[in-house]
Amino acid sequence: MQKIIRTVALAAAALTVGSALALVPTSAATAAPPVSCSGEALVEKTFDNGTAWQMCWRVDSKKGLTLEQVNVKAPGEDSYRRVLESAYLSQLHVPYDTGKNVWNDITSYGFGNQYLQKLSSAECTTGALKDVAQSWTSTREGVTTTRMRTIPALCVTDTSRDLAYRSHEQSWGSIDDKPLFASSGQGFSLQIVSKVDWYEYATKVEFTDEGAITFDLGATGDVSYEDMDADSTTGWPIGEGQTAYAASHWHNAIWRLDFGLDGQGNQAVEQYDSGLGEQGTRVKLMHTSPKTISNPANLAPVNDLTWWRVVAPDSLNADGHARSYEFVFPGSQLYQGDPVTQPLLTFTNYNACQEYATSNLNPACADRNVIQYVASSADQALTDPVAWVNSGFHHVVRDEDQSPMQTHWQSFSIMPRDWTSQSMSTPDGRSCINGDPGGEIHTDESPCEVVGPEPEPEPSTEPTVEPSPSAEPSSPPAGGGEGATLALGSTKLIRGESFTLSGGGFAAGEDVAVTLHSDPISVGTLKADGVGELSGTLTLPATAPLGAHTLRAVGSDSGRSAEAAVTVSGASGAGALANTGGTIVGGSILGGILLLVVGALLLVKRRRAAVHA
Amino acid sequence: MHFSPNSTKRKALPYVVVGGGVVAAAAIVGGFLAIPAVSGSTGAVASTTEEVAVVTERPALGAARDPLSQDELSYALHLATTDPALPENITSVDGSEAPQVLSVDVTTRDVDASDRFVDVVLYDYTSNRTFMQAVNLTAATVSGSSREGVQPPPSADEVDYAFRVFLADATASAGVRAEYTSVAGGELSSIDQLGVSGGAFSPDASTVGGDVCQVDRCVEMQFRVPGGGYLDTSSFVVDLSNRTVIGIQ
Ligand SMILES: [Cu+2]
Numbered sequence: 134m135q136k137i138i139r140t141v142a143l144a145a146a147a148l149t150v151g152s153a154l155a156l157v158p159t160s161a162a163t164a165a166p167p168v169s170c171s172g173e174a175l176v177e178k179t180f181d182n183g184t185a186w187q188m189c190w191r192v193d194s195k196k197g198l199t200l201e202q203v204n205v206k207a208p209g210e211d212s213y214r215r216v217l218e219s220a221y222l223s224q225l226h227v228p229y230d231t232g233k234n235v236w237n238d239i240t241s242y243g244f245g246n247q248y249l250q251k252l253s254s255a256e257c258t259t260g261a262l263k264d265v266a267q268s269w270t271s272t273r274e275g276v277t278t279t280r281m282r283t284i285p286a287l288c289v290t291d292t293s294r295d296l297a298y299r300s301h302e303q304s305w306g307s308i309d310d311k312p313l314f315a316s317s318g319q320g321f322s323l324q325i326v327s328k329v330d331w332y333e334y335a336t337k338v339e340f341t342d343e344g345a346i347t348f349d350l351g352a353t354g355d356v357s358y359e360d361m362d363a364d365s366t367t368g369w370p371i372g373e374g375q376t377a378y379a380a381s382h383w384h385n386a387i388w389r390l391d392f393g394l395d396g397q398g399n400q401a402v403e404q405y406d407s408g409l410g411e412q413g414t415r416v417k418l419m420h421t422s423p424k425t426i427s428n429p430a431n432l433a434p435v436n437d438l439t440w441w442r443v444v445a446p447d448s449l450n451a452d453g454h455a456r457s458y459e460f461v462f463p464g465s466q467l468y469q470g471d472p473v474t475q476p477l478l479t480f481t482n483y484n485a486c487q488e489y490a491t492s493n494l495n496p497a498c499a500d501r502n503v504i505q506y507v508a509s510s511a512d513q514a515l516t517d518p519v520a521w522v523n524s525g526f527h528h529v530v531r532d533e534d535q536s537p538m539q540t541h542w543q544s545f546s547i548m549p550r551d552w553t554s555q556s557m558s559t560p561d562g563r564s565c566i567n568g569d570p571g572g573e574i575h576t577d578e579s580p581c582e583v584v585g586p587e588p589e590p591e592p593s594t595e596p597t598v599e600p601s602p603s604a605e606p607s608s609p610p611a612g613g614g615e616g617a618t619l620a621l622g623s624t625k626l627i628r629g630e631s632f633t634l635s636g637g638g639f640a641a642g643e644d645v646a647v648t649l650h651s652d653p654i655s656v657g658t659l660k661a662d663g664v665g666e667l668s669g670t671l672t673l674p675a676t677a678p679l680g681a682h683t684l685r686a687v688g689s690d691s692g693r694s695a696e697a698a699v700t701v702s703g704a705s706g707a708g709a710l711a712n713t714g715g716t717i718v719g720g721s722i723l724g725g726i727l728l729l730v731v732g733a734l735l736l737v738k739r740r741r742a743a744v745h746a
Numbered sequence: 747m748h749f750s751p752n753s754t755k756r757k758a759l760p761y762v763v764v765g766g767g768v769v770a771a772a773a774i775v776g777g778f779l780a781i782p783a784v785s786g787s788t789g790a791v792a793s794t795t796e797e798v799a800v801v802t803e804r805p806a807l808g809a810a811r812d813p814l815s816q817d818e819l820s821y822a823l824h825l826a827t828t829d830p831a832l833p834e835n836i837t838s839v840d841g842s843e844a845p846q847v848l849s850v851d852v853t854t855r856d857v858d859a860s861d862r863f864v865d866v867v868l869y870d871y872t873s874n875r876t877f878m879q880a881v882n883l884t885a886a887t888v889s890g891s892s893r894e895g896v897q898p899p900p901s902a903d904e905v906d907y908a909f910r911v912f913l914a915d916a917t918a919s920a921g922v923r924a925e926y927t928s929v930a931g932g933e934l935s936s937i938d939q940l941g942v943s944g945g946a947f948s949p950d951a952s953t954v955g956g957d958v959c960q961v962d963r964c965v966e967m968q969f970r971v972p973g974g975g976y977l978d979t980s981s982f983v984v985d986l987s988n989r990t991v992i993g994i995q
Contacts (some may be wrong), residue, residue, distance in 0.1 A: 146911035167858050189811040194849040195899060201811050201857045218857045241945035243899040246849070247782060248943070251792055266813060268798070270823070272838040277847060279823065281816050282795040330943045330968040331976065358976040391857075486857040486891075492948070494867075496878050496893035606881040713801035 180342035183208030197244025223389035244327035260290030387490035431476035619695035810917035826866035905944030918991035962987035
């Protein structure tokens with residue numbers, strides 16, 4: 134879809150005509166993407182790590198569970214960013230290996246309305262059930278009547294996963310827990326069940342606190358009663374002996390994902406392949422390189438190393454890397470008997486009338502399926518990608534699949550790549566690790582959120598064989614303070630310009646160090662007054678990275694800390710751009726400026742290392 | 747009951763089940779379909795089924811992506827079905843002079859549009875065309891498109907009608923009726939005795955028969971006896987455009 138941001142970009146370009154620099158808005162935390170639903174239709178969820186999701190859901194009469202305006206907010210950012218315009222199942226294509234049947238469950242039956250199943254609380258034990266309307270319109274003798282009712286049909290459930298991450302530092306010969314960074318992860322899922330003839334299908338989409346989205350189709354119910362007449366190559370004997378061969382068949386779930394990464398008008402699709410190259414000192418080198426998918430295309434993997442991502446080249450994270458989402462397939466089987474299911478992925482430009490992967494039901498389109506969509510647009514530049522994702526499963530029936538069939542799941546995920554400069558779950562104690570740490574960061578000795586004067590001298594520089602019974606906390610100090618507060622005159626900070634801040638809850642008379650995170654940059658130090666309150670003006674370093682960050686104040690004696698989310702934008706000399714944020718790309722000066730920034734960051738790190746030495 | 751004269755419907759059917767060629771339309775009892783019982787878990791609470799009042803003035807509108815209220819759905823139906831761009835001789839499944847309503851959904855297109863758009867999908871049994879009426883509830887306008895050979899899922903109303911056509915064809919339904927009697931006892935005389943799924947049928951390379959369904963609106967059905975098994979419905983579809991039962995393989 135066309136994005137307003139495009140206009141802004143043009144305006145920005147116009148402003149800088151005559152300059153060697155092109156200013157492009159980072160879209161950092163400026164305009165929140167719209168979310169046009171309310172009440173029960175709006176799902177908003179904030180996880181413990183600060184990651185938040187919001188989206189609108191509905192159950193379409195044919196597409197079933199439909200998610201729209203899917204937006205994510207990374208920890209420390211003060212605004213959501215769009216990930217997907219919409220996502221839904223655009224076909225469920227079920228050919229039988231006996232050649233006798235092929236079903237199109239979405240376009241011939243539909244996953245909503247009368248085929249949507251009522252769920253009981255026993256089917257949603259840890260979640261919340263949401264009501265969905267069903268309607269019936271009948272016409273007899275020219276009189277049309279409509280009836281409606283609601284049934285509880287959507288289950289929204291919190292999910293968790295152990296071992297989201299683990300990183301343990303341990304001295305040689307010691308069993309002490311020195312810093313142990315370990316956490317379980319959080320998520321939530323939305324699920325409906327639709328019954329189409331013998332099968333019952335669960336459509337489930339799960340969102341995690343690390344920004345990933347997983348799309349699942351679960352099939353249960355009963356195997357087809359009409360298809361027990363296969364033979365030993367087209368089916369599998371179920372029941373006693375070899376009398377009934379249940380026909381093998383496919384569940385080709387083709388999802389439609391309309392990407393809208395960070396609201397950008399310009400998005401690209403890249404395919405990555407890896408190959409062995411020249412001999413290295415010990416083994417051969419392996420080279421992984423991208424190929425831009427420049428036009429709408431049907432894509433199949435070259436081998437099991439092929440992967441793809443959708444990237445927004447003009448949306449950069451705090452490290453200057455383009456934000457993207459990549460596809461992760463735990464295994465998708467591709468039915469070769471029909472051209473529409475031969476691709477693993479089909480990419481087209483957004484076209485409003487292309488609503489279904491096959492047997493398109495929108496009469497405004499002459500093209501009916503993904504193959505035709507690509508054929509009629511093959512000369513377009515691919516900039517507004519819709520992904521048609523074939524999550525296929527070849528079902529060779531087992532004895533265990535008899536009534537009720539064990540649910541078999543087929544899934545794929547999209548996972549952020551460089552959406553944030555670090556993982557959305559990075560603990561404070563690891564927040565200073567960004568890029569090559571150069572061996573100068575010692576998180577075991579001083580959790581790296583503590584910057585400035587060291588409150589706590591390290592007991593020893595030598596590894597000790599004896600476990601030290603005291604001193605070492607078994608987990609890093611909590612990032613949040615005991616009642617310390619921090620307030621800013623404005624959360625929009627400008628490089629090189631001063632800003633006011635105030636706070637309280639610190640120890641009387643202590644120094645309070647103020648740093649910008651996640652890659653810590655010292656902003657300055659203020660002294661708390663006799664009652665632990667704080668007020669003053671500091672100047673943001675001109676080298677502060679652009680975008681959304683966290684400003685943290687830490688008391689040097691008390692260790693109490695408080696933080697505030699801020700947005701850093703460029704110099705106010707950029708005029709109108711100052712309040713939308715801007716980043717510098719292209720131009721001959723770019724390299725020099727980047728070097729300056731990198732150099733400044735290295736200096737900061739060296740200074741910190743010197744403090745701890 | 748009367749049917750509009752309809753010159754577009756084909757009468758020559760290569761695979762008509764013997765004896766099922768012309769269904770006596772009068773044998774198909776009219777009246778409103780029974781709303782199927784709630785399908786799914788017992789114990790969960792469904793609302794009562796309410797008849798939706800006719801709404802011809804714009805009601806209070808929800809947010810653009812919200813599900814439809816009863817009033818919004820009714821108003822969308824009103825705008826879509828009274829659109830002067832629809833053919834004057836439009837007919838529904840029972841041949842009466844009204845469009846057949848297939849579905850009403852909030853559109854999934856242009857998700858950031860601020861106006862409230864609803865897709866009302868209609869079928870015209872006269873021209874055998876599907877009409878998608880994109881209704882803008884905010885502006886009270888309709889933008890329609892139509893095509894032959896696009897066959898959305900049958901509405902419950904059409905499945906109900908297809909079942910009646912099937913049952914009224916004594917020859918075509920003999921096998922299913924006998925199977926029902928042996929499984930459940932008694933006579934199969936109403937759709938209420940079965941669990942029924944109905945899907946749009948389009949012939950493809952794997953089907954023998956039913957070529958007429960490239961253009962006609964055809965429905966295939968699956969029947970389950972509550973508490974029992976499925977009945978074999980694999981050998982026929984109902985051609986609703988012709989109100990006949992067609993044998994397929
Ligand atoms: Cu299966």
